[in-house]
Amino acid sequence: MLTLTHSVGGTTVGIHFPERAEDMDGFRAFLAGGDKVLAFDTEGTGLDIFSPGHRLRLAQFGNGREAWVLRTDMFAAEAAAALRQPRPYVMHNAPFDLLTVDRHLGVRLEELGGRTFDTRVLAHLLDPRSPQEGGIGLGLKPLSAVYVDPDAPDTQDGLTAVFRSLGLTKATGWAGIPIDQETYVRYAGLDVILTHRLFRELGPMVRDVGLDHLSKFEHHLQVLLAILQRRGFRLDVPYVERLRADLLAEAEEFKRVARRYGVENVNSTAQVAAALAAMGETMNERTASGAPKVDKGVLLPLADLSLGWERLDVRTPNPLADAVVRSKRAEKWATAYAEAFLDLRDADDRLHPMIGALQARTARMSISRPPLQQLPSSDWRVRRAFVADPGQTIIAADYQAVEMRVLAALADVKKMKEAILAGEDLHTFTARLALGEEVWASLTGPEKKRFRKLFKGAGFGKVYGGGATTLARQTGSTVEAMKRVIAQYDAVYPEIKRYSRRLMERAEFGRREVVTPSGRHLPLDRDRLYAATNYVVQSTARDLLAQAVVDIFAAGLGDHLLLPVHDELIAQAPTADAEEVIREIGRAMESTFYGVRIESDPDVYGASWGHGYGCAVKDGTCTVRTDHPRKHGVAHA
Incomplete structure (x- = not known):
């Protein structure tokens, strides 16, 4: 058995890496050692848990004194059995590890999530600010440096150096590094030791400031959102492949328009600014270096478009500004969405976007990998990629001016x-x-x-x-x-x-x-x-949506939910029951807040998510839907 030592907070800790069956006697003794709460973490081949090639490599257990780093190619059954013991576990960014063991060890979210604490949740409740905003941030190492040990080791830099020495990158290193490489094992073991010690610091602080009720709520909510992430959303893969090709062609078409006005590179600030000035546009905003600013915020108004890409009707659109923003958007969507969908899908052509329950200072939810919440409501084309399961219809409800x-x-x-x-x-x-x-x-x-x-x-x-x-x-x-x-x-x-x-x-x-x-x-x-x-307003609106998710699950309707996006819940239901189900979901979202009714707007979208945003199918092709005043498309199929 490989055993490493390290100093954390002035004490020596041990990291054990079993290499044969008889080494596991020590692990079993560790489990029986009387710790009420243990820390847990995983190391896999990457961030995309549901991609076909993803593998779980290590499962780590620890307390504040020692860690056990288990190879899952040898000790997966022992790791799963340990997680099934009736004890609480603490993790940092728990949804990732819960979903990982759900997929690879067979320990279900519903089985483990309810007895899991998350130090990331506790840290957000105490100070949600990022380092750029003057806070500590929510990363394990920065938090540990403040609450556990100012010299808390960050072995990430050491790992990156090891990756390079092996001819690996940050993306490929997690899968390619030898499983018994010392820096890798040390990194894995220290994470659970730091997590356990961090929990011992943050838990009492959350209680002392009277946030126990929010801690319980947020821990419960993130398990429900992890269930949605595990469920995923079905992709229309042939459509996505066509969409990627169409977007790249659209980007090239608008580049050709830009070239007519002397802009060879739409990403060149100098070329775009000079051409616009030659067309008589006044460029008042400047970059830090003093150059004219030509970002999206400047170009969209020149193209007579709002930040949501809706027509402003206040000026004649500048054709160059219009071409530049449309070319850059099409190219971005081709890579950030269409290509990402194809790369991130699972073996069953489902996408599993990461749903962040607590993001930003106000705790607003977020969707990442890919960032679906950034899509404008005025274009249905990307949303059209997401379709209902066979026999189902996409339904949705959002809040009315919440x-x-x-x-x-x-x-x-x-x-x-x-x-x-x-x-x-x-x-x-x-x-x-x-x-x-x-x-x-x-x-x-x-x-x-x-x-x-x-x-x-x-x-x-x-x-x-x-x-x-x-x-x-x-x-x-x-x-x-x-x-x-x-x-x-x-x-x-x-x-x-x-x-x-x-x-x-x-x-x-x-x-x-x-x-x-x-x-x-x-x-x-x-x-x-x-x-x-x-x-206060943004955070309260978020809390209303979060409570709605909890209430919908409590009402037995959680199996229908697919995604929370902004103030909207996307779901699906058997086609024959779609109207009734979305009415019930909409009813569960509603409440009275300080005497004001919080009301929802339930709707049956159709075969795809895009059908709620302007896509209406006619002769097998999407055309602009005109019967939905809140969401309207501007593109043609």
Whole structure:
């Protein structure tokens, strides 16, 4: 048996690597040693657990004093038996390891998840900030350096050097490094020792600040979301292959358009800026080096497009700006989505996106590998790749203006609450209220649409942040016009400004944080106290969706769920029952929050996810669907 020693927190720890059957007597004695909670971790061949070639190589068990690193090609049965012992386990980023052992060791999520603690969850509850935001972050090594040992070893650098010495990369090293290589074994063993010690520090801290209830909720939620990740979403592979080819052709087509205006490389800032200037465009924004800025935020308004890729109707689109953004988007989608779908799918042509339960400071959920939440609602083509299982239909329900309803409830905005109760469209109501009934009645249809967009922008500025400059870019308005709209918005809803000021004053003279209705503590930056309202509203909207996921599982409807995306839950149901099932899911999502109804908008999409976003099949081809006012497509099949 290989045994390594290391110093952690001033004490010597042991890392044991059994090499033959008789070495496992020591492991069995370790399990019987009286530790109530053990740490657990895995080492596999990569991050993509469900890809056909993924393998589990090591399973590590440990406490604060020693670790046992088991080869799963020799001791898989012993590792599985240990996990089935009726004891709690602690892991760092538990969903990854839970899904790994579910697939490779046969220890099911439902069997192990309910008795698993996650130090990443505990760390997020105590401080959700990333290092870039002034926090520790959520990585095991940085957290250990603060809470366990300032000299906590980060063997990742050593491993990377070993990978290079073997002619391997970071991507191939995990599969190619010899399983008994000393740095690899040490890395694996130290992770569980650090995780166990970190748990002993963070657990009491979470209890001391009164966050036990959130800890229980988040641990339960992440197991449910891991079940969705394990379930996956079926891909229409022939469609994805065509989509990739079409997107690459589209990218090339728009590159040809750009070349007509002297731009040989759409990724060249200098070429694009010079060509736009020659066409008479004024480039006011600058990069840190002083060069004209031509990022998406600058180019989309020049192309008369919002950040959501919807037509602004405020200017004649600049053909070069339009070509550049469309070429770059098509090329990105071809690789980041179509190629990624094909690369990440499992043997049954299902994709298993990673669902992050706790992301960013506000705890908003995220979808990664691939990042499906970044898709604009104005184009159905990528979503069309996801299809229902045989005999099933895609269904979905999203919240109706949930952030605005949360804001109305928290700030007690009386007129907004009355509009919600009356079933009014909030953005139209706000525009009519601000302009006055007489002026509103005198406007034409396009004028009403434009003012609705402006006041919608002002409202979402309250929810997501952003001043007049940002909102002007998003709405296609001028900065001065947007300033007037914001002032009008504040005049008709004075409660919001008072609520924001109250939150900022409490943060300035208190602990520089806000506490959400669920009890979540959200730190504020010293120079961005104005973000207090944004954080509380966004985090509360997230908590409502998270509670809905829990309630849907409790109602016996969890088997239908596929993905949470923003404020929407994507699901499937037998075609004959689709209407009834989505009504029940929508009902489970609804609640009353501080006297304001939180309502859902259930819908039967059809054969694919894209059918809810503008794809309507006619003669086997997707065409633009016109009967869905919230989601509309602009592309042709």
